[in-house]
């Protein structure tokens with residue numbers, strides 16, 4: 001997740017309250033002046049400590065990739081405690097609360113991800129120092145999970161009615177190894193056809209991810225006969241030498257022009273001993289781009305570079321017994337967007353308008369998140385930050401600081417959800 005930190009001054013806060021009283025017309029389609037929204041904003045601010053307590057206690061339940069079950073069961077319990085009677089856990093382990101709308105509006109799914117990058121056995125105790133929290137996953141994505149709970153509570157407590165149904169979700173499988181299996185299950189199976197727009201709340205800050213950086217990741221495995229470094233010299237090709245040639249070729253590649261496109265050999269493994277012509281070698285490769293065309297081109301260039309290297313190693317020892325062969329194991333594929341969204345795409349416009357009504361201006365960027373999947377299906381989607389500030393995501397020393405105005409994250413999320421789902425305007429103050 002990208003991290004952009006933004007401090008909001010007291011003057012801006014004052015402006016928020018001034019704006020809350022401004023007429024609807026001034027806010028475009030964002031109903032920040034509605035009495036129910038005002039109740040929800042006030043409520044969120046008043047139980048900010050509850051949000052933080054949830055963020056901390058959820059985070060102290062370990063959730064390594066593919067082992068999100070315990071955290072998911074607890075998340076379901078907490079949604080039910082907020083008055084959601086029918087909270088389901090689908091076959092992938094996604095937790096989904098459904099808040100039916102009155103009809104006539106789009107259905108909105110808002111999700112935080114349950115999984116972390118941290119392996120089993122990681123110390124998940126959160127240390128609290130004033131408004132600062134230190135802990136594994138505390139920002140990415142315990143913050144998002146806490147924000148979704150806050151939205152769930154505020155919708156009920158402020159008696160907000162929407163036209164479209166709102167799905168409040170804790171999903172599995174966002175991080176690398178999970179390969180988006182949670183949202184994939186939700187949107188292509190368990191809630192297939194039921195979600196018109198998708199919002200992921202991921203990480204800290206107050207920015208928007210509007211575009212999907214797609215990626216392809218492979219483990220490339222080279223195998224050969226292997227042999228003694230002295231006795232078999234000249235009689236067998238080397239898997240390590242072949243891979244070395246491949247890395248040399250890849251290092252010289254020029255990515256396609258246009259949208260930013262990248263490649264990286266991230267890890268290498270292999271070999272038996274210093275005096276063995278290696279029978280095996282492997283490397284992990286990552287390629288990324290926002291453009292499907294560029295990603296495919298990059299993929300072809302990498303494949304060609306590797307094929308050329310293997311052919312060269314095999315040709316080096318013409319009389320050799322056995323040859324080097326190569327295999328590609330897919331580690332992960334993150335899809336790019338079907339359409340490349342921008343600031344004028346309606347869902348992004350709503351995110352920006354809600355922020356503007358609250359007195360801040362998000363950066364709009366590209367990243368690789370749960371929203372990649374809906375974007376690839378043509379479902380309007382965005383990933384928003386959960387408020388506060390944070391750092392060291394995916395690393396030891398991850399931290400979150402709620403500061404003086406962390407509550408703006410959940411307020412923003414709530415305003416976006418109510419705007420997109422179509423707020424049924426209150427008749428009572």
Ligand SMILES: [Zn+2]
Nearest residue numbers: 001140141202
């Ligand atoms: Zn995340």
